[in-house]
Amino acid sequence: MFNYIIAALIGAMSAVLANRNIAVYNDGFRPVYTEYLNGNMDRKTLATTSFAVSIGLVIGFAFTNSIAMGIVIIHTYLLMGDIIGTWFPDNKKGLILSAIVGALWGIAVVTFMSSIQAFFAMFPVNFLPQLAGVADYVVATFAVFPALVVAYQNGVKKGIITAIVTLVGYMLVARFGVFQIGDFTLALNAPGMAMLIGTIVMIVFAVKTKTDAQGADLTNIFSANIDVIKKNWFYFAIMGGLLACAASQCYLTTDVISGPLALKGSFAEAALVAMVRAIGYIPLVYTTAIVTGVFSPAGSYFSIAGGLFVAAMGLSMPMEPIVAFLVGALIMGLEIILLGTIGSLLDKFPALRELGDHIRDAMSKILELALLVGGFTSSFAIMNEVGLGSLGPMAVMIIWMLNKSAKKPMLIPLAVGPVVAILLGIVANLIKILGLAVIV
Amino acid sequence: MLKIVVGGALNKNENAELIEKYGNGQVEVKVMGDLQAAMALKNGQADYYFGSCQTGAGGALSMAIALNGMSKCVPVAMVGKVLSDEEIEQAIKDGKTAFGFVPEAAASVIPVIMDVLLK
Numbered sequence: 001m002f003n004y005i006i007a008a009l010i011g012a013m014s015a016v017l018a019n020r021n022i023a024v025y026n027d028g029f030r031p032v033y034t035e036y037l038n039g040n041m042d043r044k045t046l047a048t049t050s051f052a053v054s055i056g057l058v059i060g061f062a063f064t065n066s067i068a069m070g071i072v073i074i075h076t077y078l079l080m081g082d083i084i085g086t087w088f089p090d091n092k093k094g095l096i097l098s099a100i101v102g103a104l105w106g107i108a109v110v111t112f113m114s115s116i117q118a119f120f121a122m123f124p125v126n127f128l129p130q131l132a133g134v135a136d137y138v139v140a141t142f143a144v145f146p147a148l149v150v151a152y153q154n155g156v157k158k159g160i161i162t163a164i165v166t167l168v169g170y171m172l173v174a175r176f177g178v179f180q181i182g183d184f185t186l187a188l189n190a191p192g193m194a195m196l197i198g199t200i201v202m203i204v205f206a207v208k209t210k211t212d213a214q215g216a217d218l219t220n221i222f223s224a225n226i227d228v229i230k231k232n233w234f235y236f237a238i239m240g241g242l243l244a245c246a247a248s249q250c251y252l253t254t255d256v257i258s259g260p261l262a263l264k265g266s267f268a269e270a271a272l273v274a275m276v277r278a279i280g281y282i283p284l285v286y287t288t289a290i291v292t293g294v295f296s297p298a299g300s301y302f303s304i305a306g307g308l309f310v311a312a313m314g315l316s317m318p319m320e321p322i323v324a325f326l327v328g329a330l331i332m333g334l335e336i337i338l339l340g341t342i343g344s345l346l347d348k349f350p351a352l353r354e355l356g357d358h359i360r361d362a363m364s365k366i367l368e369l370a371l372l373v374g375g376f377t378s379s380f381a382i383m384n385e386v387g388l389g390s391l392g393p394m395a396v397m398i399i400w401m402l403n404k405s406a407k408k409p410m411l412i413p414l415a416v417g418p419v420v421a422i423l424l425g426i427v428a429n430l431i432k433i434l435g436l437a438v439i440v
Numbered sequence: 441m442l443k444i445v446v447g448g449a450l451n452k453n454e455n456a457e458l459i460e461k462y463g464n465g466q467v468e469v470k471v472m473g474d475l476q477a478a479m480a481l482k483n484g485q486a487d488y489y490f491g492s493c494q495t496g497a498g499g500a501l502s503m504a505i506a507l508n509g510m511s512k513c514v515p516v517a518m519v520g521k522v523l524s525d526e527e528i529e530q531a532i533k534d535g536k537t538a539f540g541f542v543p544e545a546a547a548s549v550i551p552v553i554m555d556v557l558l559k
Contacts, residue, residue, distance in 0.1 A: 052518075
C-alpha cells in the first residue's frame with residue numbers, strides 16, 4: 001500500500017513541477033523551455049516536443065530495464081511526468097489535472113510492475129530468478145569503472161595505474177577488511193571500498209588535468225535563472241524527500257547498477273554508485289538548469305544516494321522511510337542552495353565538467369558489456385530449464401549482431417541482454433507447453 | 441573546409457573518427473566539451489555540431505539547444521525514432537546545424553549527414 005502512495009505522490013509532483021514550468025527530467029528537453037519561456041514556442045508545440053523526446057525512452061528504456069531488474073527505474077515516473085505536465089495548460093485547471101493524471105500514472109506503474117511479476121510466476125517455467133541474473137556482471141564489475149574514466153581523460157597509462165590500485169585495494173579489503181570489535185564483526189565491503197579507492201584516484205587525476213578549454217561565466221550571466229530555481233526550493237525539497245524515501249524502500253532506482261545492488265540488500269554499495277553517478281550528472285543537469293531556469297525534479301540525484309545510505313544504516317520500520325525522506329529533502333535543499341556555487345566552480349574548472357562526461361560515458365560502456373554478458377548467462381539458464389541451454393546464448397548473439405548491423409537499430413545496446421532474456425523466458429514457456437522440452 | 445565540432449556526452453572520439461572518415465579530407469573536426477562545442481557553434485568558430493548520448497536528444501544536444509535555440513538543432517536518431525535519409529537532408533536544408541543521435545546509430549547517420557553537408 002505504501003508503495004502505491006509514494007508512487008502516486010512522485011507521479012503527481014513530477015507532473016506538477018513540469019506543469020508549473022519549474023522542473024523537467026529530460027536533460028534535452030530542459031533547454032527547449034527557453035524557447036517556450038521566451039514566447040517563441042506555444043504550449044502545444046512544447047507538449048508535442050516533450051512527447052517526441054521522451055515517449056521512446058519510457059517504452060524502450062525505462063520499462064524494459066524496470067522489468068528485467070524487477071525495480072522501477074526513475075525515468076518511468078519522471079519522463080512521463082514531463083509529458084503529462086506539459087500536456088496540460090499552465091493554469092489552475094491544468095495544475096489540478098496534472099496532479100491527478102500524474103498520480104494515476106504512478107499507481108499504474110506500480111500495478112503494472114507487480115502484476116507482471118505475478119503474471120510470470122503463473123507460467124509453468126518461472127524464469128524470473130534466472131532473469132535477474134542479467135545484472136550479475138554489473139554487480140561484479142562496477143567497481144572498476146573509475147579506471148576507465150581515467151583512461152578516457154588522462155590516457156591508458158594512468159588508467160592502468162588506477163586499475164591496479166583498484167584491484168589491489170579489492171584484494172586487501174577482501175582479505176584484511178574484517179574487524180572483530182568485541183562481539184561485533186565489521187566487514188568492509190570489498191567491491192564498494194575498491195570503487196571508492198578508484199574514485200579517489202580518479203578525482204586526484206582529474207584535478208591535476210590541465211585543459212585548454214576556455215571557461216564561460218555562465219553562472220553570472222544567468223544568475224536570474226538561479227534565483228527562479230531557488231524560489232521553488234520547497235517543492236524540490238519535497239520531491240527529494242519522496243525520491244529518497246522510495247529509493248530506501250527499493251521502490252525505484254536511478255540506474256541499472258545501483259538498482260540490482262539495492263535489491264540484493266547491498267545498500268552501501270548502491271549508495272556509493274548512485275553518488276558517483278550523481279557527480280557525473282552535475283555538469284549536465286546544473287548547466288542546463290542554470291541556462292534555462294528550469295531544474296530537474298530529481299536534481300543531480302544526490303537525494304536518492306542519500307536515501308540508499310539511510311537504507312544501509314539498517315534502521316527499523318517505520319523510522320527508515322521517515323529518516324530517508326528527511327535526509328532526501330535536506331540534500332535536495334542543499335543542492336538548490338549550492339547550485340550557483342557549484343555552477344561557478346564548473347565555470348572555473350572545465351576539467352571537472354569533462355570529468356562528468358567521462359563518468360557517464362564510462363558507466364554506460366561498462367553497463368553495455370556487463371548486461372550483454374549477463375544476457376548470455378541468464379539466457380542460457382532460462383533455456384536450460386527446458387533442456388535447450390545453448391539456444392539462449394545463440395539468440396542473444398544473433399540479435400546483438402543483427403541489431404548492430406541494422407541501419408536503424410531496433411534496441412539500444414543496453415537493452416539487448418534484458419529484452420532477449422525476457423523474450424526467451426516466454427519462448428521457454430511455449431516450448432514447455434507445446435511439449436518440445438528436452439528432458440535432461 | 442567545413443569546421444565541425446563534436447560535443448554531446450558519449451563516444452566523442454568514435455564520432456569524430458566517423459566524421460573524419462566521411463569528410464573526404466574536406467573537414468576539420470574538433471572534439472570538445474559540450475558547452476565549449478555549443479559556444480563554438482554559436483559564435484561562428486564552427487559550422488556544425490555533432491553530439492551523441494544514450495537517448496539521442498538529451499546530453500547530445502542540450503547545450504547546443506540552450507545556446508543556439510531549438511531551430512538550429514535536430515535529433516536525427518533517438519531511441520525508437522531514426523530519421524530517414526530524406527528527412528535528414530530536409531532538416532539540413534531547413535537550416536539545422538546541430539545533430540544529435542544515439543551512439544549505435546552513428547555509423548548509419550553520420551555518412552548521410554556528411555554526404556549532404558559536402559554537396
